[in-house]
Amino acid sequence: MNILGIETSCDETSAAVVADGVTIRSNVVASQIPLHQRWGGVVPELASRQHIERLLPVVIEALEQSSLDLPEINGIAVTNRPGLLGALLVGVCGAKSLAWAMSVPMVGVHHLDGHIASAWLTEPDVEFPFLCLLVSGGHTELVLVMDRRKRFSLGRTRDDAAGECFDKCARAMGLPYPGGPAIGKSAAFGSPNRIPFPRPLLNEGLEFSFSGLKTALIRFLSEDGGKTSVEDIAASLQAAIVEVLVEKAFRAVKTVGVNTLCVAGGVAANQELKRQLMARANQMGVRCVIPPPILCTDNAAMIAAAGAVRLLAGERDSLHLDTIPGEPIPQLETAELRR
């Protein structure tokens, strides 16, 4: 079954063709980073307009790269939640029109299920249940993934996401958007021990909080008056974020007793995070799956892979499929844990 995936929930217009839920035949991503860079963050109205301009060219490119003809596409999967409402609407309207014109089934996909599916796109035989550390610009969450359909949240951020913290701190430091890659590059030349930034909630439960870290950085910048190098500040900030993510991820792995940790979302492209996760996983005898960068940041292959689970089971959504700006992953109840 060849599935066309469509992703427009934030600032990437993406289309992909995935065969049988795991084989990527094409994965085209048109990034809007240059459009939003001058504003230091995503401007929702501009994002929607650019999705409108780019959606069809990106879909056509994905079909061409897949070497398949339109009649060989058997279903469409589109991100319909959560995300920027206007941006989601563009993808969902496009998917509905194509599904109707091609007479193929269509399903709406939760964006975070897409990120989770990047685990089995990277490693088709990934062992369930696994723990997913989901770290992106909009989310920071520990998810227990029971199988390809059933997942529960073990804890999420109380305020800012890790990627959001990178982005806001980079902005305060005068580094370009998106902040994660900019801080990562700068940090490679700095000392991670130069500034003892706080490690919020490090030894408490499975929730996160990054807004205090951002405040600590802004306070440091104003008191420091430009004496400390950008590289040292970047390395110290990255060290604080990475330590919290690694600590909590392995606390969750121990709590639920799984053998596999998968990392997903844009922040999973961070080199230092990958290095520390792999090192700790080796120490603990835990299997660690980290997707390649193209599958970490937003892309439509992960949406096609997540949608394939329902399409292969014969399910479909109607042309009344709605867009939803927010929909949290259900929290784990103790009864569910015992199953």
Ligand code: KG4
């Ligand atoms: O998953 P994603 O593309 O979009 C959302 O669903 O949010 O994640 C984007 C986030 C941004 O906050 C960006 O700064 C961060 O991922 N990011 C990184 C790196 N690459 C992207 N953060 C740290 N290091 C990176 N190399």
Ligand code: ZN
């Ligand atoms: Zn995302």
